[in-house]
Amino acid sequence: MNKQIQNLYLKANKAERLIIGLMSGTSMDGLDIALCKVSGSGAETDIRVLEFKTGDFTADFREKVKAVFSKREADLQLVCLMNELIADTHAELINTALKEWGYKNEEIDFIASHGQTIFHAPKSLHKMEDYPNGTLQIGDGDHIAVKTGIITLSDFRQKHLAAGGEGAPLAVYGDYLIFSKKYEDRVMLNIGGIANFTYLPGNLNADEIFSTDVGPGNTLMDQFMQQNFKQFYDKDGAVGLSGNLNEHLLNALLKNEFFDADFPKTTGPELFNLNYLFAAQQVSATENISQEDVMATLCHFSAKTIANAIKRCFGLDAKAQVFMSGGGMHNPLLVKLLKEELPQSQFATTADLGINPDAKEAVLFAVLANESICGAPINFGGRKGIPSVCMGKISLPE
Incomplete structure (x- = not known):
């Protein structure tokens, strides 16, 4: 041998x-x-x-x-x-x-x-x-x-x-082996460049488990920060917190067939990039809003797509046990918006399960x-x- x-x-x-x-x-x-x-x-x-x-x-x-x-x-x-x-x-x-x-x-x-x-x-x-x-x-x-x-x-x-x-x-493979717990339904939410989550049913039935991308996590925000603020990312959500949501731009960002596709699905920055943002700004006539308002709206966009996906699985009054990981969990504005969108869900990080979320x-x-x-x-x-x-x-x- x-x-x-x-x-x-x-x-x-x-x-x-x-x-x-x-x-x-x-x-x-x-x-x-x-x-x-x-x-x-x-x-x-x-x-x-x-x-x-x-x-x-x-x-x-x-x-x-x-x-x-x-x-x-x-x-x-x-x-x-x-x-x-x-x-x-x-x-x-x-x-x-x-x-x-x-x-x-x-x-x-x-x-x-x-x-x-x-x-x-x-x-x-x-x-x-x-x-x-x-x-x-x-x-x-x-x-x-x-x-x-x-x-x-x-x-x-x-x-x-x-x-x-x-x-x-x-993520579904490792999430199932590491984080499944009998009698507790869990959502393992990873907010990286693209946001994705794994659903782990408390009955431990592998047939019911699924993992899916849900849309942009940090990718659009990071790209916009790098282009316009020469910063790698929006540290502590400071720029987003200094701006205001633009509803017209948000509605334009949310109009894509990806969001209507069935789970599981996958995507990437090949779709959600600055060209996607510019097209949405043109459609919504928001090319001249402040850069801070764009950042705030992009953060709302990420929060909305994540929350909508969880509601799609658990209903409009979703009562999910959500364990976060990934860079997006360090953005206080994004986390605040998620909690507002999902008021009956409980949020924690994988640190509470013994694994450093980073x-x-x-x-x-x-x-x-x-x-x-x-x-x-x-x-x-x-x-x-x-x-x-x-x-x-x-x-x-x-």
């Missing part, structure tokens, strides 16, 4: 495994690195976050990513080069984090790398009948494995596509890697959009 295959086999059979989960989302604010101790698999999964940090991206690196991000036309040579550069950058950030935490690379069993999404193209968006669902994450797993010396699982979304899904959202997505990929190595496909009843598969390609370091 090849010694690396043997090493993989031995690690897969350990009672406890150290797995690093990685996530770099559409907001591109840095690389979330979560060092997790994992035992068991499936319903017996036990996971504990030992260390967490967000490795900062340099301004130059962020601009390089933006040059190929969410563009229907991009320089193919640059895409090829960024596939390697992103992986090398992520590997360097991992090595630095391990050194800071006092771990040797050989102590880590696996890395679970999401990669960097540069384009997401479900059929519902591209609308080309002759083509399937598609998505592309770059940051090659072989480069990470070689440069860290750690077995790496990556490119998780392709198996989801191959088995009939849209490549997103994948680390949650990285942790979810550690769980997916653990299932691929040590578990089995979770049966969600063969429903559309949630194929029963294990995900992640395996890269060996030698």
